[in-house]
Amino acid sequence: MPQILTFLGQSRSSCAIASVAFARQLAQQGARVLWMTQDSGPLPAALWGQSLSTEAQTMGANVWALQFQAAQLLEKSWDVVKGIEAQYLRNPLLKQVFGQELVLLPGMEDALTLDAIRGLYDSQTYDYLIFDGVSGKASLRMWGLPEQMDWYIRRFQKVLAESELAQALSPFIQPIAGAVLNISGSQESINQPVQQARSFLEAGRMVVQSGQRLLSFLVTTADPADVEMARYLWGSSQQIGMTVGGAIAYHSQPDPQAFAPLPLHAFPTLGDGNWQPLMAAVPSLDVAVQNAPAPVVVNETEKQVKLFLPGFTKTDIDLTQYGPEVTITAGDQRRNLFLPGSLKNRSVQGAKFQEDYLILSF
Amino acid sequence: MPQILTFLGQSRSSCAIASVAFARQLAQQGARVLWMTQDSGPLPAALWGQSLSTEAQTMGANVWALQFQAAQLLEKSWDVVKGIEAQYLRNPLLKQVFGQELVLLPGMEDALTLDAIRGLYDSQTYDYLIFDGVSGKASLRMWGLPEQMDWYIRRFQKVLAESELAQALSPFIQPIAGAVLNISGSQESINQPVQQARSFLEAGRMVVQSGQRLLSFLVTTADPADVEMARYLWGSSQQIGMTVGGAIAYHSQPDPQAFAPLPLHAFPTLGDGNWQPLMAAVPSLDVAVQNAPAPVVVNETEKQVKLFLPGFTKTDIDLTQYGPEVTITAGDQRRNLFLPGSLKNRSVQGAKFQEDYLILSF
Missing domain, CATH: 2.60.40.790 (Immunoglobulin-like)
Known part of the structure; x- marks a missing residue:
């Protein structure tokens, strides 16, 4: 199975630079690497020296890159939603709404990105998937989605099942199911998709909470506020059960005690597009996983x-x-x-x- | 009515510094200013020289600050949701779920923050509400919420009303309403809350799309990637109808043509907590609104x-x-x-x- 890497820090450009250095180094070692970014701005093209698209494009030997576009991900997912609707509803109504006209609400982008990563992970086309997010806090919400969503389902399913509302509605379920659904409307046939969703979320949670599947690194600069923020994101990441394998000090030498017991890796400044010194500073991922404290x-x-x-x-x-x-x-x-x-x-x-x-x- | 100010740029600390300089300057001019941040990390306390809480605290004459905490906003909103449920459902079931146990999903934080800002705006306690978000792209999604949400309602309401699904469900609506709802279940009584929601979103859209109510500034540094990102966020902000009143160059002098026809204001570097030189660089907001190009x-x-x-x-x-x-x-x-x-x-x-x-x- 592939391993996903992600980088948490306050400085947007330092996180992006560190992630690109990892991608280049792992590709040079012979692994197939896909670098994926949520940054739809101009930074990714500047770091790779060529423009990116929403489909994976080769950036050199063994390394590919893509730029997620939320609007495009939404169009693709809409077809999936319509497929599910057609499976359950006799008279699907969503076919009248086109993916191309759907607008984006807060949160959609993260959910769509996570689903796209899931697809790439399951495809097993790459050995490493390197994710470059636009904000550490937002990335943690994204990775926490499977566990958090599962909580909502298990909590509200229980409350609903035991409620007077469910009792009051129960006489209507069979006739409504008969009128509009393709499935029978029995408790069992309704529970089945909920169980499917829960298994799906459980699989996501297992990936997020295994260091061998998803490993993150903290990124800081010389700015004391960046050191503090990296420490804050470290603690926050433990709340979603994510493994942190080390800290990266870009163009700086903070006190290593700030991140103990994590190893602190000094990354030199990127100059004139010369990635070799940064690539040489990329640590071993196996050692990082072995020594990472369990959340x-x-x-x-x-x-x-x-x-x-x-x-x-x-x-x-x-x-x-x-x-x-x-x-x-x-x-x-x-x-x-x-x-x-x-x-x-x-x-x-x-x-x-x-x-x-x-x-x-x- | 108060005016809301917001700052868009790639460099997190530069955006936060610019927003604090505006807050301090407007307060010194005698206006009541509330500075609000979504940054739950350590940066806000470093800039204000004291820790912030989720309630507005005084930071000096005429100036207050608060730090939104999504988990706490969720608890407060849950009581509102329960209130609405109790209004419509005979046997409310949400009372069994406590705000204190609710977890956060992507997007919730932005929706909750926007709602909290709406409350502060309507309270008319302040002349200026200065918002410090954690990412430009995420902030734009947040401000775009009223318009985008309204689109979903008007689009799907029409599709549903004309659908065979609605026809198939129509015989059940009256009996179900009689069994579980506090309202009659007539088309009118069901349309009413939808119309209420739409007026509510319309009020939000009017604020976001009026420069006198919500004004934003671009923030850049000397880094060419930051200039590019500020330009990108400028164009993106026009897509939600937001007025941009100027560009701020923190500790740098980019080519003013990059932001023409916007005025470019040079902000000196913050040193030793001396805000005076930055405050002196804060431009007139009236002039900024008057000269801003209409989206x-x-x-x-x-x-x-x-x-x-x-x-x-x-x-x-x-x-x-x-x-x-x-x-x-x-x-x-x-x-x-x-x-x-x-x-x-x-x-x-x-x-x-x-x-x-x-x-x-x-």
Whole structure:
């Protein structure tokens, strides 16, 4: 299976430069590499020395690049949506609306990009997929989508199933299904697509939460605000269970302690399109994955869950249990812990924050 | 009514610095200013010299600041959603789900932020609301939300109303409404909330598309990629009908022709927290609004629509008419032209791109 790499930092150009250096180095080592960017502006063409398109184009031996265009992704996905509609509805109505006229709402772009990456990942055409996003915070929301969406489904499915509303609606389900649906309307036939969606999201979550499948690097410059932001994004990324394999200091030498226990790799400045010095600084990915701290460690025997949350202090972290799951809010990311059966639906007995770890006892 | 200011550029810190300089200068002139940021990282506190919270806090005479936290905005909005549900449903089910456990999906943050700004705007507590977003592209999606959302409603409402699906469902509407709704289920009572939503979005669109209500500035640095990106965001912003009042060159002197006919204002580097030289460089907002090119000029007599699209070439712009409206795609922004009655539902007879203007004849 391919490995996806992503870069988190405040400086847009430093993140893009680091990602291109990785792409060039891995391609030089013989791997097939696809560099993908969400940046529809002029930066990607400047870094590659040629314009990019929405389809993968060769940028040299073993390396391809493409520029996602949300409007175009939306057109493609619309055909898929129409196909699903036609599967379930007797009289599809969406055929009257054309993909070419659909406009973009906030969030659509990230969902469409993630789906496009999923397609490229499943195609197994490349050994590495290198993703260049436009903002670290937005990228984390994107990678968190499978886990978060699954939470909405499991939570609301339960609430709806047990509700008086569902009881009041139940006499109408069969006759309506008979009138408009291609499927029977039985509980089973309605549950099936929901289960399909959940398996699909589960597959996405497994990729995001495995360092061998998705590995991220922090990027910083000499600016102290960039160092702080990289640390903040580090902690935030742990909230979606993402593995961070190292920190990259572009054209700078920050205090390595700021990112301990991660290795800090110094990347020299890109000058006159000479990528060799940067490529030479690209670290081994195998070593990065092996040494990366795990975002979550579950110990079922000791009924303990340890969450790695670097870059935060105790006061930045909020722990609540309003719903059926334990909710952790930190770095403007919120997570409901999806726990194994033995720890599910239990109350937290104790919590402490110690050396960058939040330790929960059940 | 207050005026909202927003800043578009690639360099995150330069945009934030420019926005703070505007806030400080306008406050010094005696206006009540609220500076609002979507940046939940450490940069805002560094620029203001004190930590920010989710509630407006004073930063000096006449100036307040706050840091939006998406998770907290979601909790507040959830109570509103529950209120609406209780208005329409006999047996509300959402009361079983707590705002404190809701997680964030892509797009939610922008929608919630826009709604929070709307509340602050309507409160009329401030003369200026200065918005600091984390990415230019994401900010444009946010400001475009009212127009784009309205398009989805008007397009799909029409398709649904004329569909066989609606006919097939119509016998069920009255009995279901009787079983679960607090309202009658007549066409009128169902249309009413849709009309309310559309008026609400229309009010938002009027604010976004009036320079006196929302004014933006481009921000660039000496980096040629930043100049290019500012030009790109300029063209993209015209696609949502936003007025751009000028360009700001932070710590740099780019070719003023790059932004003609906009005035280019040189902002000196921020050093040792001394804001005075930057504040002195803040231009007059009245002059900026007066001289700003209009994004769209509609001439009903000549049956002509002129769209200002700077920073693009003819090949960057795509013009189609699949649906009932004219669709323009440029800068990864797509717009369906909402035209006055006399030009509505007509085909484009001719189109040319001349001196940064796309001129359509109907």
